Amino acid sequence: MLEEKAQYSMGDEERNYYNEALKYREKLIEVEETGYNYLLKGLTLSRLGRTEEGIDNYLKSIDLEPANPFPYNNLGFNYHNLGEYDKALEYYLKSMECLDYEETLLPFNNIAKTYRVLEQYDKAEEYLKKGLERFPNKDVFYESLRELYAIMGKYDEGIKICSEHMANVENVDINEIKRTKGDLYKLKGDLSKAKSYYEDAICKGKNNTEAYLDLGKFYLYQNKYIKALHYYKKTLKEVDETDYENLYEIYFHMAMTYKFLGFKKQNYFRKSIEYCIKDIGDEKEYFTDTGYTPARIHNITRIYINMGDIEKAEYYIAEMDKYKKCKGCPYGKCYEKFALMGMLAEAKGDIEEALKNYNIVLEYEPEYLYAYIAVKRLASKK
Structure with missing residues (x-):
């Protein structure tokens, strides 16, 4: 692949792969300095988080092959990640001028x-x-x-x-x-239509993990906790044991639903953490800077807040400020940080602060379930 592309994670094995690939790219350039070889080296450096060096190699690629759209696009992606949005747009537009060379x-x-x-x-x-x-x-x-x-x-x-x-x-x-x-009809307020689409997505003879999970969240959206649990339990029967991402989600939603019912299910929260980091190994490695660390901090920290571990939650929220926004992030603000700040304020009893943060979340991500639930619940307490 010649373009910058978002990756969810990079463990030791993948990092080692890119370090070896970098050595190979450098040897290729020693043999022949071509725009293509500098493009590949720039891409490898960028994947390793060495953004400035990646930019230098993309510029060398352009010097040698100025009609190729990919180094311009990748420069735009790097400048986007650096928060230099005018430069990002400048290079993306230059990439579009080169589409006769190669479609992308x-x-x-x-x-x-x-x-x-x-x-x-x-x-x-x-x-x-x-x-x-x-x-x-x-x-x-x-x-x-x-x-x-x-x-x-x-x-x-x-x-x-x-x-x-x-x-x-x-x-x-x-x-x-x-x-x-179904999601769009739900946001529109047509819950009957939303329900019909969610139910129509259930397919006999196929794995319905996603369909049951969405139905569970749909009923949680309406505060129908028993119905929500019914579908979460159906999801657990469908989900593959190696589908760690969905297992993380299922146990988190189940734990939250029980919490709304007044039951503490700390074991479900712990299960959610277990599956969240299972691919990586441990919590420390999970937070290694991969370009997506703020999203990862959100995934774990929302669990700790709802388990009542405020000290650990405050530590992790402070850690978020040490990192740039996630690679390729399309949001004006990090809605995940505002979600955590809302949850933390709510846990401390500061309703006004919680509502302020939750409303920012919904401005950027209207489908964030727990912000919607919290706004509806807390607004009546003001």
Whole structure:
């Protein structure tokens, strides 16, 4: 792959792979200095978190092959991650000027992400539509437009995009799109339609982990705790034992639902932590800087807050400030940090502060379930 691409994690094995790859890239350049070889070296350095060195190699790549769109796109991605959004847009646009050399959808979606960070949502929509017009069979533009319309409150537009996605892209996951439509109808306030789409996503003879999990969250959204638990328990029967990400989610949601019912299920919270870090090994390694550390801190810290370990939660929230935003982040603010601050304020009994933070979360991520639940519950206590 020639483009910068988000990775969820990088353990020792993967890090060692990229270090070995870097040695190989350097030997290739010793043999022949080409734009392609500098592009590969820049990509490898960027994956290792050596952003400035990556930028230097992309610039060398451009000197040798100025018509190639990929080094411009990758420079844009690096500058986006550095928070230099004007420079990011400059290089993404240069990448688009080179599409006759080689077709790539990347700059369209990346420009839209940068405009989302700048909260220029109309511009983000413009470039996603341009990308969709040029690449009508690519999932990413339908998915990105759906997310954008949810933030903009254009739920009908999002629902329409879901229908177009099903019609125009081959081998698309129809059941996933049905669940997405359910999300949009839920945000729109049409719970009857939302329920019908969630239920229609259940498929006989197939694994229904995601469908049951979404139904559980749908009933939790309505404070129907027993119904929510019913579906979470069904999810546990469906989920593969190696599906650590969903196991982490299931046990967290079950623990939270029991908490709302007045029962402490600390063992479920501990199970959630166990599955959250299972791929990595231990908590310390889990927080190794991979470019996605703020999201990882959020994943663990929300559990500690709800377990009542305020001291550990405060420590981890303070740690978030040591890291840049997650790679490729399309949000103007780190909504996950505001979610943690809301939960922490709520745990301390500061309702006004909690509401302030939860409302910021919903501004950037309207589907954040626990912010919605908390706002509805705490607003009545003011």
